[in-house]
Amino acid sequence: MIAERNDFDPKAYDPKFEFAFLAPKYWGTWLAVLFASLLCFFPNSFRLTFAKALSLIATKINNKANRRARVNLEMCFPQKSNEERELILRNSYITSISYLLSFASLSLKSRQWLEKNTVIRGFANLTELTNNGQKVILLVPHTWAIDIPAVLLASRGLPVSAMAKAQKNKLSDWLMHRQRVQYGGRVYDRSVGIKPFIKSIRSDNYLGYYLPDEDLGREHSVFVDFFATQKATISGLGKLSSLSKAKIVPLFAMFNSQSGQYELDFYPALPFPTGDEHMDARMMNECIESYVTAKPEQYMWILRLLKTRPDSNANPYN
Template structure:
């Protein structure tokens, strides 16, 4: 299942360290990184207590992130009471805080540590496709632990190819990229187009990493049901599957706040392409609904998930 790869691609995104990263405007980032690394080594019980404390404060703040999460939850779960949605908010912040307190260990500890602290279910759903020498695009919703599968799979000799948008903070962008590709893999900026991503999956045999819940605007989306509302959903996954000659394998990543360990669920390959982009989009959303309904606190509700509306209203 593994093979030697040369991860270099001149079109891939590859930020490098610059001396300007030591300028005063980035000192806050370096200080935050220092404390993040210290907190990462706290015992799990202390990290959980700290996460709960942070969550209690976060739900009280009138921040943009909290506002977006409440808007998203109210539109997606109108049948739930306000207290039920607030409980999801609290659990969401506990989950996010626990992940942030643990995340630095991906770079500070070994691949053996990552393996021992990750529970994997349904891996045969991926292995069986690979054993038939078929290409794979992983369908990975935006959970807090979204980066974990890419790092873990690469550590097993199965690096992924992904498309991403660079961070505004150049130090954070450089550090995150180094962590993501520390065991191999490629990341492409959206500005280079989709062709390098397709080539990496079809010809170079990387696992594609596809984020189905991004809102890329009206031009690149179709409106289909998403929980109790409608969402501008990326169109063209069926076409991408065909061009890449790849099976679409859903993957859901979580962090268990009770244990502090990561959990990955691989599901059977989806029936792509269906031949209908609206149907493809709805199948993707159904996947997200299935995962998130069981573990809503794992999902990044703070994102502008519903930014583009059918009636062009500005809900945020």
């Protein structure tokens, strides 16, 4: 049995249920939750067939998400044909829709179900460090299954501390947060600064959860290579590693739409800090490139990955 932990921190993000969530503006969200809750008990083959059909529709919609994805794919893979990039986009939608159709399983099914349906490779790259009392920050790129490692690790008594941005839909935000911390863990809003995050790793023995591919703007980034282009890449991971006395362990989370299982790959710790922010940033991007090249359908291409450009203030997605 996993020992109960005291995860309370007054600085941590902790949204509460509001009676306003019962208002008509949220009825669509409740219906989606009910639909997903029912579908998670259907066979994976049914969800996959449904996802393949929906993906054909999703790629044809003229919306901002598809615009961002196509710009990202064209800038990252100019050597690929348009047909090859469109295939990556469609497979990404198949993966994301399949994952979302089973997303309620994390809340409605047991930790035993989660263990049975998760394939883990390279876990010793983490436990060899934690068993020796070493602090660890996990380097986790934005894949569709990005929430799975945090839930599973907490269920094993290794809760994580993360920084996140609140969702615009307050009901979705509350539901997602409850799911993320159901077995323990802490989430901090960026407005509280980085100090509580560092303290949770250094003093309170949480695993750090660091997202290396967010574009936080020119002020907080350095420009380094990212596939065939350059990306505004978060700087300061080397300093964060030093301040928290933590090793940096890459982690790639996947959802296998064919099997309906989650797959987690833990890699050996990276040589942080190097003392050079550009070198640190490039190392992070090389990790993402390595994983995504092998499994491009797992990546969230719809994000504003390349919004800040090195030589222009123009938004490439406009």
